[in-house]
Amino acid sequence: MSRKKEVAGSPQRAVRGPAFGYIRVSTQSQGQTGISLEAQRGAIETFSQAMGYDLIEVLDDVASGMGPESFCSRRGLRSALEAANSNNAVVIVLAWDRLTRYSKFENQLRKIAFDPNRVVCIEEVELRQNGSKAAIHKYNEVMGQRISSGTKAALDRLRSNGVVLGNPSMKTSVQPLGAQAYSRKSTDLVRQIADMLMESDDPFSVPSSTVVIKLKERGIRTMQSKEWTASRLREPLKKARRLIEEREAPEPPPTFGMF
Known part of the structure; x- marks a missing residue:
């Protein structure tokens, strides 16, 4: 041999x-x-x-x-x-x-x-x-x-025998639940950034570089558990400032929309 x-x-x-x-x-x-x-x-x-x-x-x-x-x-x-x-x-x-x-x-x-x-x-x-x-x-x-060739051949044999592969409930239940959890985590992160901005006199003029430093100091990381950079902060910072605007917007009077 x-x-x-x-x-x-x-x-x-x-x-x-x-x-x-x-x-x-x-x-x-x-x-x-x-x-x-x-x-x-x-x-x-x-x-x-x-x-x-x-x-x-x-x-x-x-x-x-x-x-x-x-x-x-x-x-x-x-x-x-x-x-x-x-x-x-x-x-x-x-x-x-x-x-x-x-x-x-x-x-x-x-x-x-x-x-x-x-x-x-x-x-x-x-x-x-x-x-x-x-x-x-x-x-x-x-x-x-x-290994890849052997795995593919084995999966093809299973499919030809009528075996349903994967989790049938993935698209109907598992994926939606995962999306909901991700959305909640994203919302919580934006709230943390907004709360941190509100600590300054003018939350809308705080430089993104300063926000990055504060996030690192507090051990807050991105959704993907990465260190913050100016580019990674761009969208969350926009959302945080919109959230602040919504919080500070005056409430309509009680009679608004009655006439």
Whole structure:
């Protein structure tokens, strides 16, 4: 199940040295779908190219990484380590748990005269930031495409079988209730701004920059829980001043409209 490196048209880079990739999934179902193996492989190829490694081959296993016995039972891993030893190469893995889930794994490596420091883990971003980011982005891209495709296919199957998806009451009850709650919150916020403006001698001449500062001092945030800026304040400030005008408007006399 290994595959030789095929990178057509790759730009010339300074080569760090030879490398072998190692990828692993735990179960046959994972291995058959190829989702995780394919994504790991793409990440290792991208990382090797970005960092200047000469990736010779990527070897894989469909096996558990748990326990001491997993070391001997994984043929892909042993082949990768032996090839790396023979070629004075490193072994590249996406994550440490793809290599092993056994705490004394390094002792097993030393028994076959393999230096654990010659294992390169892509997720060590602090050591290999640029290459690691490129590799992880590639891995997430492949996984995201497969997950999205699988989800869409599953939803299509459900629809074809007459299954109604989603919450039927969303548009008739849930959404209207949400809109009402949002409207109440918006009204309360405008009232707070209006009350704050009324603390000054002339609420209609207070600069918006001053209002922004006061809102921040009082811990009042926008409807989206963001810090206030002049642009975010523009509409709420207009509404607050209209509210003040309505409050201060004189009431009509009791006889108004009787004739």
